[in-house]
Amino acid sequence: MDYGKLKKNFEDHRFLTSYFETREEAAAYLKEKIRGEKVGFGGSMTCQEMGLYELLKENNQVVWHWKDEMTAAEARRAAMDSTVYILSANGVSETGELVNIDGTGNRAAASLFGPERVFYVIGRNKIAPDLHSTIARAKNTACTKNARRxxxxxxxxxxxxxxxxxxxxxxxICSATVILERPCNGMTVELVFINEDLGY
Structure with missing residues (x-):
């Protein structure tokens, strides 16, 4: 992972970035940054592998349709009303774009409007050289593996x-493709890069 290139290109696009060698370090950072908030999660194997739901539940109200007691539909709607939203990306380009492909659309919607702060947790396996190869990675790797799961x-x-x-x-499960080139107005978006393979 060339974090120097990622940092420059994404910060030139008005994103915040941070970098960690391990998932444990990244999780500890997020636990410190997110306290006393309503936190929503998008469907994410990366978040699950990091144990973020359990960790952030200690100091926040947390909503995730994969784990919540309410129905999946209720949880998806409740998560969109969060002050903080956490998700990953299906693909990340070194040139500074994020790609997500959704079936239901809750993850894409909440990453674009509603929460004040959005955190993307991104393993090194999600990164591709340019936008074209990032879209191909999202379609052929992330979406296919999720469909099998x-x-x-x-x-x-x-x-x-x-x-x-x-x-x-x-x-x-691939109904909408979102290419995020800059943070949407009214949101702070931080990309948390992790030098491990995480999620799909």
Missing amino acids: LGVKTPCAASEELRCYDCNSPAR
């Missing part, structure tokens, strides 16, 4: 080949 009936989940078929299946 969820057990949906799509060509990418059924195939041994790791690639997107641009299907029209009702079970498709």
Whole structure:
């Protein structure tokens, strides 16, 4: 991971950045930065692998449709009303763009409007050289692996080949692609880079 290049290009695009060698260091940093807030989570294997829900629940009101007691639909709506939102990205370009592809749209929506602060937790495996290869990484790696994890009936989940078929299946989990070039107005967005492979 060339953090120097990532830092320059993303900070030139008005994002904040931080860097950690391990997930434990990044998690401790977030625990210190986020206290007394309502925290919403987007669906994220990276967040799960870091144990962020349990860690941040100690000092905050935390909402996540993967773990909350309310229904998934209720939790998704409640998370959008958070002061802080935490998610990862399906792909991150060294040139300074974030790519996320959503099926339901809650993660994309909350990352663009509502919360005052947004934190992206990003493992080194999410990074690609440019926007074109970042979109390809999101479609062919992240989305395909998520479809297999969820057990949906799509060509990418059924195939041994790791690639997107641009299907029209009702079970498709790729309905909206968001390319974030700058933080949306009224939000502070920080990218927390971690020098480990995390999530898909």
